[in-house]
Amino acid sequence: MKPLVIGNGAREHALAWKLSRSNRISGLYVAPGNAGTVTLGENLQTLDVEDVEAVARAAVDNKVDMVFVGPEVPLALGLVDALTESGIPAIGPHAAAARLEASKAESKRFMDAYRVPTAAHRTFSDPDQLEAYVRNAGRRLVVKKSGLAAGKGVIESGDTEHLVSAGRAFIEDGDSVVVETHLSGYEVSLFGISDGRDYVLLPPCTDYKKAGVGGTGPNTGGMGAICPVPWLTPGELEVIRSSIVEPTYRGLRDAGLAYRGVLYFGVMVTADGPMLLEYNVRFGDPEAQVVLPLLQSDFGNLCDAVLHNAIGEFPVRISGASAFGVVVAAPGYPSDYPKGLAVAPLPQPPEHEALVFHAATTLSADGTITTGGGRCFTAVGLGEEFLTARTNAYTTAKTICFPGSWFRPDIGGRLFG
Numbered sequence: 446m447k448p449l450v451i452g453n454g455a456r457e458h459a460l461a462w463k464l465s466r467s468n469r470i471s472g473l474y475v476a477p478g479n480a481g482t483v484t485l486g487e488n489l490q491t492l493d494v495e496d497v498e499a500v501a502r503a504a505v506d507n508k509v510d511m512v513f514v515g516p517e518v519p520l521a522l523g524l525v526d527a528l529t530e531s532g533i534p535a536i537g538p539h540a541a542a543a544r545l546e547a548s549k550a551e552s553k554r555f556m557d558a559y560r561v562p563t564a565a566h567r568t569f570s571d572p573d574q575l576e577a578y579v580r581n582a583g584r585r586l587v588v589k590k591s592g593l594a595a596g597k598g599v600i601e602s603g604d605t606e607h608l609v610s611a612g613r614a615f616i617e618d619g620d621s622v623v624v625e626t627h628l629s630g631y632e633v634s635l636f637g638i639s640d641g642r643d644y645v646l647l648p649p650c651t652d653y654k655k656a657g658v659g660g661t662g663p664n665t666g667g668m669g670a671i672c673p674v675p676w677l678t679p680g681e682l683e684v685i686r687s688s689i690v691e692p693t694y695r696g697l698r699d700a701g702l703a704y705r706g707v708l709y710f711g712v713m714v715t716a717d718g719p720m721l722l723e724y725n726v727r728f729g730d731p732e733a734q735v736v737l738p739l740l741q742s743d744f745g746n747l748c749d750a751v752l753h754n755a756i757g758e759f760p761v762r763i764s765g766a767s768a769f770g771v772v773v774a775a776p777g778y779p780s781d782y783p784k785g786l787a788v789a790p791l792p793q794p795p796e797h798e799a800l801v802f803h804a805a806t807t808l809s810a811d812g813t814i815t816t817g818g819g820r821c822f823t824a825v826g827l828g829e830e831f832l833t834a835r836t837n838a839y840t841t842a843k844t845i846c847f848p849g850s851w852f853r854p855d856i857g858g859r860l861f862g
């Protein structure tokens with residue numbers, strides 16, 4: 446098998462790393478890739494992954510056997526549709542199913558139609574109606590941009606003026622807005638992999654979205670993640686599966702959306718039971734970086750099972766170890782941040798202790814690695830015990846150095862205070 450991974454983030458580095466360890470792989474492409482993926486296969490650096498026809502042509506020209514789509518934008522633009530028309534198998538939903546993430550308004554309609562528990566909500570496209578609703582609600586609300594927002598389209602605030610101004614800005618920018626009741630509890634990220642008929646679930650994890658210590662400050666794309674989630678009980682996981690996961694996959698089949706790929710369930714576990722916050726139609730970042738290292742099954746074989754409608758019989762084996770991911774970010778992130786910062790030589794810990802995944806980095810002719818984004822690296826610590834994994838993650842993160850680099854010091858804070 447010669448796969449092509451789409452994307453240049455730490456998630457895609459983790460996917461490429463996992464595929465490179467498969468016994469089935471005879472070659473590997475990543476588009477556009479980064480300075481980490483260049484050591485695993487061939488980067489197609491000049492390929493515009495949002496030009497779906499160009500990606501399809503590149504897959505044909507390079508005799509690719511399978512495409513694994515990492516980010517959400519190419520999926521929403523119909524990349525899988527273009528690949529299918531070109532005869533290239535792909536792991537990722539067609540554009541129609543990708544609407545589950547590309548439109549929060551549509552995903553809420555889907556949840557309601559198939560009785561998936563979620564927060565009470567309303568959708569607005571008129572800013573005056575939105576403002577009147579928010580001002581008269583009498584309860585804490587969350588305002589969400591309906592379309593794609595790179596993890597930054599959710600406004601949680603007790604400040605009515607902030608909610609109104611953010612909602613108005615989203616609408617005036619040409620989008621609709623979902624306003625929902627604020628839920629209290631703790632969040633869990635769960636990933637299913639489906640072949641369009643059956644599915645398997647990967648171990649639950651949780652990510653840390655806020656920039657500041659203790660879950661304060663603005664939302665980010667994610668500053669860290671842990672897997673598994675020790676405070677989620679087997680009973681709670683079963684309730685999530687039966688009340689959220691099963692109705693979703695049943696609804697996808699009933700709606701005629703042959704969903705082949707990864708589906709993310711963002712769940713809030715409340716005192717009244719689990720509630721679905723949102724769907725994503727791909728692996729999360731940084732969750733992928735902590736889930737994939739714990740998957741002991743051959744990832745190439747798993748992908749093959751997805752493509753051949755055999756996922757229901759696939760033996761998914763999960764390590765009993767723990768994984769901690771700590772994101773090392775550029776100065777100023779998630780606001781304005783510089784790019785092109787030179788990175789000191791990176792640590793090379795033993796793989797059974799820690800991994801370093803790149804995001805949007807570049808490699809110069811003289812071997813210097815430079816940054817290209819806001820979240821620049823994910824340091825993943827592994828260990829049989831959570832404390833060991835956490836220690837390995839932070840030991841590694843501290844050795845990833847470039848001007849102004851920083852990370853949250855409290856990932857896994859519920860465990861360690």
